[in-house]
Amino acid sequence: MRQITLSQAVNEALAEEMRRDETVFIIGEDVAEAGTPFKVLAGLVEEFGTSRVVDTPIAEPGFMGIAVGAAMTGTRPVVDLMFGDFIYLIMDQLCNQAAKTHYMSGGKLKVPLVLRTNLGATRRSAAQHSQSLHALVAHIPGLKVAMPSSAYEAKGLMKTAIRDDNPVVIFEDKLMYNDKAPVPEEEYLIPFGEANIKREGTDITLIGTSSMVQVCEKAAEILAGEGISAEVIDPRTIVPLDEATLLKSARKTSRVIVVDEGHQSYGVTGEIASRINEKAFYHLDAPVLRMGAMDVPVPFSPALEDITVPTPEGVAENARRLMSGEMIHAA
Amino acid sequence: MRQITLSQAVNEALAEEMRRDETVFIIGEDVAEAGTPFKVLAGLVEEFGTSRVVDTPIAEPGFMGIAVGAAMTGTRPVVDLMFGDFIYLIMDQLCNQAAKTHYMSGGKLKVPLVLRTNLGATRRSAAQHSQSLHALVAHIPGLKVAMPSSAYEAKGLMKTAIRDDNPVVIFEDKLMYNDKAPVPEEEYLIPFGEANIKREGTDITLIGTSSMVQVCEKAAEILAGEGISAEVIDPRTIVPLDEATLLKSARKTSRVIVVDEGHQSYGVTGEIASRINEKAFYHLDAPVLRMGAMDVPVPFSPALEDITVPTPEGVAENARRLMSGEMIHAA
Amino acid sequence: MAKSKHNTEDYLQMYRQMVRIRTFEDNANQLYLSAKMPGLTHMYSGEEAVAVGICEALEITDKITSTHRGHGHCVAKGAEFKEMFCELLGKEEGYCRGKGGSMHIADQSNGNLGANAIVGGSMGIATGSAFTSKMLGTGDVTVCFFGDGATAQGLWYEVMNMAALWNLPVIYACENNGYSEYTKTEEIAAGSITARAEAFGIEAHQVDGQDVLAVNELTQKLVARARKGEGPFFMELMTYRYHGHHVGDINREYYRSKDEEKDWKDNRDPIIRFRGWMVEQGIATEEEIEAMNAEIKADAKAAVEYALEAKYPDVSEVDMHVYVGVEHALA
Amino acid sequence: MAKSKHNTEDYLQMYRQMVRIRTFEDNANQLYLSAKMPGLTHMYSGEEAVAVGICEALEITDKITSTHRGHGHCVAKGAEFKEMFCELLGKEEGYCRGKGGSMHIADQSNGNLGANAIVGGSMGIATGSAFTSKMLGTGDVTVCFFGDGATAQGLWYEVMNMAALWNLPVIYACENNGYSEYTKTEEIAAGSITARAEAFGIEAHQVDGQDVLAVNELTQKLVARARKGEGPFFMELMTYRYHGHHVGDINREYYRSKDEEKDWKDNRDPIIRFRGWMVEQGIATEEEIEAMNAEIKADAKAAVEYALEAKYPDVSEVDMHVYVGVEHALA
Ligand SMILES: Cc1ncc(C[n+]2csc(CCOP(=O)(O)OP(=O)(O)O)c2C)c(N)n1
Numbered sequence A, B: 001m002r003q004i005t006l007s008q009a010v011n012e013a014l015a016e017e018m019r020r021d022e023t024v025f026i027i028g029e030d031v032a033e034a035g036t037p038f039k040v041l042a043g044l045v046e047e048f049g050t051s052r053v054v055d056t057p058i059a060e061p062g063f064m065g066i067a068v069g070a071a072m073t074g075t076r077p078v079v080d081l082m083f084g085d086f087i088y089l090i091m092d093q094l095c096n097q098a099a100k101t102h103y104m105s106g107g108k109l110k111v112p113l114v115l116r117t118n119l120g121a122t123r124r125s126a127a128q129h130s131q132s133l134h135a136l137v138a139h140i141p142g143l144k145v146a147m148p149s150s151a152y153e154a155k156g157l158m159k160t161a162i163r164d165d166n167p168v169v170i171f172e173d174k175l176m177y178n179d180k181a182p183v184p185e186e187e188y189l190i191p192f193g194e195a196n197i198k199r200e201g202t203d204i205t206l207i208g209t210s211s212m213v214q215v216c217e218k219a220a221e222i223l224a225g226e227g228i229s230a231e232v233i234d235p236r237t238i239v240p241l242d243e244a245t246l247l248k249s250a251r252k253t254s255r256v257i258v259v260d261e262g263h264q265s266y267g268v269t270g271e272i273a274s275r276i277n278e279k280a281f282y283h284l285d286a287p288v289l290r291m292g293a294m295d296v297p298v299p300f301s302p303a304l305e306d307i308t309v310p311t312p313e314g315v316a317e318n319a320r321r322l323m324s325g326e327m328i329h330a331a
Numbered sequence C, D: 001m002a003k004s005k006h007n008t009e010d011y012l013q014m015y016r017q018m019v020r021i022r023t024f025e026d027n028a029n030q031l032y033l034s035a036k037m038p039g040l041t042h043m044y045s046g047e048e049a050v051a052v053g054i055c056e057a058l059e060i061t062d063k064i065t066s067t068h069r070g071h072g073h074c075v076a077k078g079a080e081f082k083e084m085f086c087e088l089l090g091k092e093e094g095y096c097r098g099k100g101g102s103m104h105i106a107d108q109s110n111g112n113l114g115a116n117a118i119v120g121g122s123m124g125i126a127t128g129s130a131f132t133s134k135m136l137g138t139g140d141v142t143v144c145f146f147g148d149g150a151t152a153q154g155l156w157y158e159v160m161n162m163a164a165l166w167n168l169p170v171i172y173a174c175e176n177n178g179y180s181e182y183t184k185t186e187e188i189a190a191g192s193i194t195a196r197a198e199a200f201g202i203e204a205h206q207v208d209g210q211d212v213l214a215v216n217e218l219t220q221k222l223v224a225r226a227r228k229g230e231g232p233f234f235m236e237l238m239t240y241r242y243h244g245h246h247v248g249d250i251n252r253e254y255y256r257s258k259d260e261e262k263d264w265k266d267n268r269d270p271i272i273r274f275r276g277w278m279v280e281q282g283i284a285t286e287e288e289i290e291a292m293n294a295e296i297k298a299d300a301k302a303a304v305e306y307a308l309e310a311k312y313p314d315v316s317e318v319d320m321h322v323y324v325g326v327e328h329a330l331a
């Protein structure tokens, strides 16, 4: 199969959906001629024109609000938020308005919009351009949250998101834009709420989101060399969450590590770990381990930044400890 | 001991600290003559004048930003955010600026401010005036988060917050403003990161935050009548979290329920439950149970709203199930 | 009164709608005072000429966004008493199935995109609705209602900028009733409100909001021009609210005098003025007007009685309408 | 050039500071091109007269807030090359101990409250700093630097309103360099930027940002008046950036022409103009100026060399400075 980058995959998904449905449009900063700083949208304005690839002033709350109103009245906006860190600026429009409109109107109004943004540290961009804030929106009922782990997921989830009648937030990993993966030429969609078993295994389950899926796969590779068989699962969407697949694996392997690039405390790992603990407790040989990003603002210095996020070696190390029963004494 | 309301307790804490330290001031909407819609600040402007009890336009990001800058330059602002639901509007100033300034400046600058706001549903105020959003800020390193459970805590934690050199967010429960509790005349402070064992017990641990402490106490009362001895713990601050006290109790009782009024998914209960699971796993006879608010926007209709939050009966019911081993089959 | 060209039915309709609003509010206030209404509500009484003058210049397909003080806009855009009172009481037959309540009330089928409990929160939505109109070429005009207090919200400037850059068919209608909550407008608004819109190149008008014909005439002109792509526009409507900020705001002499209230009620009431003018012009006799008033009162009474008896939504509705396409979010 | 009354040392200092900024940026750019600098950075070259003209009108105790394009402000407010290059390279001896990097660089001890990676993010901070000045009566004036693009952020309007209502000693300094990222200012700013400030009753000035004396003279006047409580003020400084939006923005002909760049560099360069004027006025000879340039170059070279060799912060620093008063947040 042909290999394309995650950036191309997103671009294709948008182009296909914009061709299919005239009400789909893109709105954000420097999305048109510039095609965003990451160049993900290159070429779209040439095909669809500036009325559907809309450059805005630097006014995130404003264009997010406009997208909500546009979505309520018959269009399907794809909002481009240049850095995930700016999500703080649009929380009111996203969480008080978009997320609640359908419910508050008793089902009469709907807000079919996609918020495209990103996450991921280690780009030497410091504390305000490196956050992974998906836990914040996952906490708010009314929003769906997708976290593609490769070009394949990026395309399939984006297309599903655009067709979904609810507000959907998609977090792309900034560092993966140039990573290639096999992506079919034919159209496909990836349904929300269906986890993907990236690698089968029997000894331990590694659950990773976004780029942490790769981290888990690399850890599984290391572990395989040591005779430990790790199963790697990518939930693909954290809202809705495919609990059944996660639980099945946990019951099978009886050991689980959850890996996510958001801050660990009060984040995504706690939710996934808790659901597994609650519903697979008596199948577990050890507590579900969590590995999030360190609970510190992301430092600029490379010497510090790199140690704030989970690595394959770190995951493998924790897996070994879990297998050896070493954690038993701590708990 | 004299009994005063939570509202009076907050008022006293502010007045005492403002007398003690001239750099403390209050800023927010209708805080002066009106004393806020909840009348919590009544009388303060008369004593401290409008230069220290500062009415603002309806511009939450703006006055939050002003507070951050004021705090960085030598004052100690107490920001009054009328409803916790408006926290979405100030997330950038709170989480990108206040929370990170000390770190990003390598320890050179600091932001000693207090954000006073509230949480709590069942006031028939619908989806945009009823949220309990403390999980969002608890996720962000650099912020501390206090959750008073009575007038006593409200006063002691507020005084500690004002003297803390870091940004602190305090969530008061709107429905508790008129609840009375014994509060000493003498000055006292409640240190952050020290949980309070509200009631000792041996069979099961009920951990509650804010008004959920009362809910847990009432549940414990019900359970006591049935011969079940429940320990009730109030963490008082969720950042920092007094893990040691929670773990000790969990190891003792071997059964835990965590009760919180924020939405359950990706919220506070997952973090607390996970920490207990991780570190007390082999002492637990059953999975840690979580009870958060339902994952739905808060509905207006009383018929619906009341069932979205944990109740004493609900907690007692779950405790019974945990005690009976019924959950075993589910897990 | 300003002159205008209408036929008799237009005048009668404006009068009828103003009286319907006043009558609705009188009943809502009664429901509050008799403790039959859950929560609080904000009365529109005194401001009727604004909503009616504007909405009578709109087509059903034109859109409006409303505020926390939203009953007036709702009635003026064509809503029925029965569904409105049901909503106010949290009943299943309410426009939002009881999920929205007073602060989110809207007859969505008439182009009302919702009342909003976030001050300024709908400014983006209204602008986005105008965006849809331009993008899809529907010809719809959107009116964004908000108060003088809401002009302090940064969101307005963000969306005005885009509306002006893109010539969107939106009319920003600022209901300047002299107060935001318990604070006079001059204490929270520096400079000139109309100049703020003009600074973005937006044509701004100030109009007597107690003169329904003046409001209607201006709006007709601006709507016609907006439809032709000459928008956006700004209108500042000078008006007054008769009640407190909300129904519970009874003792308000600390922020405004009884004399001031009396002056507006006695000398500038929009209904009394218009009624006098209609009689003078021979459009209706005193008897005809009294009959109309009586009919409206009876309608309201019947609707209130109906709503009081109507049933609450079934508890199973609590997790419905969280997501489009998901019957029960928590199933 | 505008006339001004200074002594020789003042002129030499302004020249020196402008050359220091240009030299710093040339070296930073080199570090990027030779892959020795982590991440990206935004060059201030071309805009030197703005930062220098303004900062030379300030006392050390006066405050500034800076932007993502912050090296110029940092130098102008009195920072040293060594600590700046160390910061740029993420070294321990950097002003922020390497934790901030280019986008958060600041010599805090000279009243620089920080560069900010959120466009417009420091507008609240600057206004709050002015609030402190008024509240504590320190007499300090604060200058808030931001770009033309930042005028689209709603926060500005919120804080201008409060600054105007409260007569705060803050000067909003908009560096209008004609572009925000890859977009021309006229595409993102409707109406008039100075009129926007004026609408809040704020005195607004437009000045040639390439004329250091004009900038300095105006700033001196406004600072003196702001100190007397006549503020706030607004200045729009017409300027130009020579490099791309950031160092990686090399091919930029799709958004601006080489001819335009050449015109600004050849005919309006602030350093060349001022140098010519100084020689003409007999303030310095060509030789003296060349010697000064050479000295600055040598200083920069030495600082770069020092910084390249300097050590990174120890990994144990990663969880330091998260909270004031907590040595290690994760201990
Ligand atoms: C963002 C936000 N801040 C504060 C409030 C609380 N609040 C509700 S109404 C109101 C005053 C609004 O004044 P104005 O816009 O003039 O409308 P009016 O009530 O006068 O119609 C305030 C402060 C809110 N609902 N939303």
Ligand SMILES: Cc1ncc(C[n+]2csc(CCOP(=O)(O)OP(=O)(O)O)c2C)c(N)n1
Binding pocket: A029, A058, A060, A082, A086, A089, D068, D069, D117, D118, D119, D120, D146, D147, D148, D149, D150, D151, D175, D177, D179, D180, D181, D245
């Ligand atoms: C809130 C926010 N939105 C977007 C960005 C991305 N961004 C960084 S600089 C910039 C352009 C800023 O333009 P301007 O304010 O004119 O400053 P200049 O770069 O021209 O100095 C943008 C959009 C950001 N850092 N913060």
Ligand SMILES: [Mg+2]
Binding pocket: C147, C148, C149, C175, C176, C177, C178, C179, C180, C181
């Ligand atoms: Mg008002």
Ligand SMILES: [Mg+2]
Binding pocket: D147, D148, D149, D175, D176, D177, D178, D179, D180, D181
């Ligand atoms: Mg610019």
